[in-house]
Amino acid sequence: MHLFLAILFLLAAIRWGDWRNWKRYYPTILFFIGGDLLKNMILHDHRMWEYQEPLFAEEIFYGHLVINLLVMAVIYPSTILIYLGRMPFEKGKQIFWILFWVFIYLTMELINFHYNAIKHYNGWNMWWSLIFDMVMFVILWIHHNKPLLAWAFSITWLIILWNVFHLSHNLLK
DSSP, rough: OOOHHHHHHHHHHHHHHOGGGEEEEEEHHHHHHHHHHEEEHHTTSEEEEEEEEOSSTTTTTTTTTEEEHHHHIIIIHHHHHTTEEEEEEEEHHHHHHHHHHHHHHHHHHHHHHHTTTTEEOOOOOOOHHHHHHHHHHHHHHHHHHHHHHHHHHHHHHHHHHHHHEEEEEEEHG
């Protein structure tokens, strides 16, 4: 399932990604991957969701870490090359574009959830995924234009989630 989605994203990026200006998007790609790495490191023993591979290639993509690395290596860069590379100039169209990407990510998660390719834990659910995706795509857009502001928003968002889910400070040990 995850390999199929990664291939779809890669093909979409080949077709619609702004490869000519990839260097402009590289910092945001690293920001996206770095945020996911930080989440995986902090929440290693207290995951909110976990990837699994129930359909095919279980012997290759046998666990959350391997699948998450595939997502970071293929899906995140592909997303950024299309998302930022085709971001409209008009505010109204930008809002629609952000919502379109939220819809893509939420649909992808719903499909994964339906086929048991992702499991939610510790109070996480599809509503939280919707909120998370909305915040994430706004922060990615901000990061592309004002990286320090995006870091401030990200830290604030992390603190909010930490408190909403009553995460223990012991996770930082």
